[in-house]
Amino acid sequence: MDRLEALEAQSVYILREAYAKFKSLVMLWSIGKDSTVMLWMARKAFGGHVPFPLVHIDTGYKIPEMIKYRDKLAIELGLNMVIGQNKQALREKNTFPDGKLNRIECCKALKTTALRNTLSGEWPRYRLDHHKKKYVLDEDKEPYTGVIVGVRADEEGTRSKERYFSPRDKNNDWDVADQPPELWNQFKTDFAPNTHLRIHPLLDWTELDIWLYIQKENIPVTSLYLAKNGKRYRSLGCYPCTKPVDSNADTIAKIVEELRSGKFSNIAERSGRDQDKEDGGGLETLRLDGYM
Amino acid sequence: MRAEKEQMNIVLVGHVDHGKSTVVGRLLADTDSLPKGKLQQVKDYCKNNAKTFEYAFLLDALKAEQSQGVTIDSARCFFKSKKREYIIIDAPGHIEFLKNMISGAARAEAAILVIDAQEGIQENSKRHAYMLSLLGIRQVLVAVNKMDLVDYSQERFDKVKQDFTGFLEGIGIKPRDFIPVSAREGDNVASNSKNLSWFKGDTVLEAIDHFEKEPLPEDKEFRMPIQGVYKFTNLGDDRRIIGGRVETGTLKAGDKVVFLPSYKTSTVQSIEEFNVSGKKSISAGESTGFTLTEQVFATRGDIACKASEPPPYVGRLFKASIFWMGKKPLELDKEYKLKLTTSEAKVRVTEITGVLNSSSLESAKAPEVKRHEVADCVIESKVPLAFDTFKAMKSTGRFVLVDEYEIRGGGIITEPLEDEESATREQISLREQKWDPGSIGFRERSLKYGQFPTLMLITGPSGVDKKSIAKQLERTLFDQGRSPYFLGIGNLLRGLDADIDKERRQEHIRRLGEVSHLLLDAGLIVVATASDLTEPEIRLLRTIINQDFIITANVGDFTNGNGVIDVFLDENDGVEANANKLLGKLSSNNNIFSR
Numbered sequence: 001m002d003r004l005e006a007l008e009a010q011s012v013y014i015l016r017e018a019y020a021k022f023k024s025l026v027m028l029w030s031i032g033k034d035s036t037v038m039l040w041m042a043r044k045a046f047g048g049h050v051p052f053p054l055v056h057i058d059t060g061y062k063i064p065e066m067i068k069y070r071d072k073l074a075i076e077l078g079l080n081m082v083i084g085q086n087k088q089a090l091r092e093k094n095t096f097p098d099g100k101l102n103r104i105e106c107c108k109a110l111k112t113t114a115l116r117n118t119l120s121g122e123w124p125r126y127r128l129d130h131h132k133k134k135y136v137l138d139e140d141k142e143p144y145t146g147v148i149v150g151v152r153a154d155e156e157g158t159r160s161k162e163r164y165f166s167p168r169d170k171n172n173d174w175d176v177a178d179q180p181p182e183l184w185n186q187f188k189t190d191f192a193p194n195t196h197l198r199i200h201p202l203l204d205w206t207e208l209d210i211w212l213y214i215q216k217e218n219i220p221v222t223s224l225y226l227a228k229n230g231k232r233y234r235s236l237g238c239y240p241c242t243k244p245v246d247s248n249a250d251t252i253a254k255i256v257e258e259l260r261s262g263k264f265s266n267i268a269e270r271s272g273r274d275q276d277k278e279d280g281g282g283l284e285t286l287r288l289d290g291y292m
Numbered sequence: 293m294r295a296e297k298e299q300m301n302i303v304l305v306g307h308v309d310h311g312k313s314t315v316v317g318r319l320l321a322d323t324d325s326l327p328k329g330k331l332q333q334v335k336d337y338c339k340n341n342a343k344t345f346e347y348a349f350l351l352d353a354l355k356a357e358q359s360q361g362v363t364i365d366s367a368r369c370f371f372k373s374k375k376r377e378y379i380i381i382d383a384p385g386h387i388e389f390l391k392n393m394i395s396g397a398a399r400a401e402a403a404i405l406v407i408d409a410q411e412g413i414q415e416n417s418k419r420h421a422y423m424l425s426l427l428g429i430r431q432v433l434v435a436v437n438k439m440d441l442v443d444y445s446q447e448r449f450d451k452v453k454q455d456f457t458g459f460l461e462g463i464g465i466k467p468r469d470f471i472p473v474s475a476r477e478g479d480n481v482a483s484n485s486k487n488l489s490w491f492k493g494d495t496v497l498e499a500i501d502h503f504e505k506e507p508l509p510e511d512k513e514f515r516m517p518i519q520g521v522y523k524f525t526n527l528g529d530d531r532r533i534i535g536g537r538v539e540t541g542t543l544k545a546g547d548k549v550v551f552l553p554s555y556k557t558s559t560v561q562s563i564e565e566f567n568v569s570g571k572k573s574i575s576a577g578e579s580t581g582f583t584l585t586e587q588v589f590a591t592r593g594d595i596a597c598k599a600s601e602p603p604p605y606v607g608r609l610f611k612a613s614i615f616w617m618g619k620k621p622l623e624l625d626k627e628y629k630l631k632l633t634t635s636e637a638k639v640r641v642t643e644i645t646g647v648l649n650s651s652s653l654e655s656a657k658a659p660e661v662k663r664h665e666v667a668d669c670v671i672e673s674k675v676p677l678a679f680d681t682f683k684a685m686k687s688t689g690r691f692v693l694v695d696e697y698e699i700r701g702g703g704i705i706t707e708p709l710e711d712e713e714s715a716t717r718e719q720i721s722l723r724e725q726k727w728d729p730g731s732i733g734f735r736e737r738s739l740k741y742g743q744f745p746t747l748m749l750i751t752g753p754s755g756v757d758k759k760s761i762a763k764q765l766e767r768t769l770f771d772q773g774r775s776p777y778f779l780g781i782g783n784l785l786r787g788l789d790a791d792i793d794k795e796r797r798q799e800h801i802r803r804l805g806e807v808s809h810l811l812l813d814a815g816l817i818v819v820a821t822a823s824d825l826t827e828p829e830i831r832l833l834r835t836i837i838n839q840d841f842i843i844t845a846n847v848g849d850f851t852n853g854n855g856v857i858d859v860f861l862d863e864n865d866g867v868e869a870n871a872n873k874l875l876g877k878l879s880s881n882n883n884i885f886s887r
Contacts, residue, residue: 001577005577179395
């Protein structure tokens with residue numbers, strides 16, 4: 001059993017445990033490569049099907065190709081797609097850069113707050129109607145109690161402290177100092193009312209593992225990752241805060257090479273994400289607060 | 293960015309201040325595994341703040357490291373040798389040792405135990421060693437640190453080695469090396485040392501390269517705990533996939549499988565994995581799935597085994613060694629939830645045979661197990677579990693205990709014990725092995741009848757009217773289009789049971805069970821009444837009939853035991869209300885459903 005097979009086996013195991021234990025389970029799909037691999041892993045776990053809703057928090061600032069790709073794949077695979085959005089902040093221009101907020105505040109409003117209220121069911125959710133091929137208001141307002149998130153431990157400091165099953169209290173807060181024990185693949189699956197759990201099937205994966213797996217399984221990812229005119233996105237987000245990197249890697253094989261021994265073998269993946277740089281430990285601040 | 297080299301998890305343990313962090317700091321520095329400039333940065337910081345530089349500071353500096361894509365956290369750091377890549381799990385605060393450390397150490401394949409040459413063996417040297425033994429970590433290296441403080445004395449080293457070897461032997465650990473080191477001076481960590489020229493063995497770095505990757509347990513008996521049975525008929529997929537991870541052994545299409553604790557048997561039709569075709573066999577480590585030729589009732593928590601191989605134990609009673617992490621002590625006779633692979637059961641500790649003094653290794657009887665203590669005890673489960681001993685099969689021989697939503701303890705099974713139903717279970721095992729199924733499967737029947745075969749067993753004191761409730765329930769079910777059958781115990785007594793004395797109550801119960809079993813196999817909902825059933829009798833019935841197929845109700849007070857009655861009825865509520873209550877139970881349990 002090689003490294004990728006072992007990683008896959010563990011991720012599938014975690015997804016199946018989550019499915020068995022949570023009645024109200026969803027997977028966050030950011031449209032990026034990691035959560036798309038995770039989506040693929042769900043199909044591995046459940047005989048080709050994805051038996052829970054996929055939630056996307058649409059900031060309204062996503063690179064347009066991402067949204068196009070999302071809906072194309074959702075229709076192709078018959079996914080149960082749910083969208084949440086901070087409509088008020090967008091309407092009142094409480095955003096960055098064309099509003100009053102700085103990058104971190106904008107992330108908080110469009111992602112963290114939108115996510116929190118979409119998960120709790122307090123804000124409207126929009127579900128993809130596969131007959132009409134468009135999003136319609138979702139009647140279901142039940143809070144989601146199990147939330148599958150595609151974070152990897154190697155992304156940055158805070159994420160490396162995560163457990164596979166990580167509790168959040170009713171304010172969405174994460175107590176880094178007092179985490180539940182996790183041993184022998186026994187996870188925290190019992191939880192008090194008003195709390196929910198984040199589930200992290202990709203915790204042990206590295207950026208290189210993700211690309212090797214995409215290559216091995218031939219997973220469809222958005223073409224934004226492939227170089228055009230000497231530029232490609234290494235990490236996807238909102239266009240005001242995500243810059244493409246200089247690269248000529250226009251195939252998956254070239255991306256793998258670039259990460260393995262080429263120009264990116266020693267440069268952090270999120271180096272193109274500006275919100276990480278602002279506020280020093282910006283991401284940690286966001287994360288303690290419920291950011292993905 | 294990590295390369296795809298072989299990886300190994302190593303945990304560092306030892307008493308406080310014996311120099312674990314210094315050893316890790318040295319390993320990172322001397323193998324060039326630190327981010328560029330980090331060493332100098334920390335040295336400069338020390339100089340500017342009038343502190344003596346210590347290698348241990350490197351770890352603190354790395355822990356503070358944020359968002360630079362360097363794979364380091366509070367518990368884990370990485371370095372490479374020529375042979376492989378290591379993930380070092382460093383023990384954080386000692387009070388939290390069990391909770392945080394076990395989370396990391398449970399994933400380790402090998403351990404470095406650090407002992408201060410001057411201070412010698414301390415309480416935590418022993419406690420940590422004992423935890424390693426309990427977690428099944430057999431590859432251990434002992435680094436006798438701070439040799440510079442004892443003038444690199446061979447005599448001192450030999451003394452520590454001799455003292456500790458005896459202790460480790462007592463707990464089943466045979467260290468592959470004892471190495472004298474001075475992490476501060478760099479002696480024998482990543483390079484040899486002139487100061488220790490009398491020592492001819494490996495450096496720490498060489499020695500860990502000699503640790504062996506444990507092979508996946510493919511040659512052991514097949515065990516696949518079921519995580520779920522997946523069917524997506526609404527998505528046009530008629531497969532019924534038994535999903536789980538193979539913990540040990542191998543299985544191929546055509547093999548006969550047995551599901552424990554129910555003893556149901558069937559044959560593997562196909563291996564089912566998405567985006568994989570033509571796969572014919574599965575083996576240890578794989579998260580996978582298969583379909584069956586005959587659709588027997590198998591469910592999450594069952595362990596799939598191979599009929600041709602020795603099975604795990606099935607029972608409700610076993611001996612175990614446990615460690616406790618809860619702030620409140622583990623109490624005798626209190627109900628906890630046990631999780632063993634994917635099965636769950638309510639259990640209680642019926643006996644604490646000894647709480648271990650991890651230092652002297654002497655154990656003493658105690659009324660409770662306090663936080664951070666280790667104890668031998670007897671555990672009784674309400675329902676039968678399939679398990680192995682930890683010694684024979686790690687993954688199906690260990691469990692955790694949950695209290696108030698949290699995992700508070702862990703344990704390993706050391707010995708199965710006989711319970712009251714052991715003999716009956718033997719017989720049931722034979723019955724199921726040789727069972728000749730008809731041409732209609734369990735699932736097919738179930739879908740056609742819109743019901744899950746169920747024994748609704750109504751008991752209570754004699755003189756209380758149970759039969760009217762039973763017959764009312766039968767009528768209501770029938771009028772709804774279901775297939776119920778009232779089984780009067782008197783009908784058995786003067787028929788099937790006419791050859792045995794009235795006093796042989798257990799045999800009467802056994803026959804009631806076997807007759808019900810046949811009727812359930814025919815797909816019916818059996819409504820039966822029997823007066824004054826006791827806890828052992830109900831357990832016996834639950835052994836003869838798969839526990840998932842039986843619902844028990846009691847009219848009036850139940851004084852014959854604990855935890856075996858599912859629904860309590862009050863005679864004063866009237867026949868109709870009570871029958872409706874039972875109907876509600878069948879419905880909420882999904883024993884009846886729309887076709």
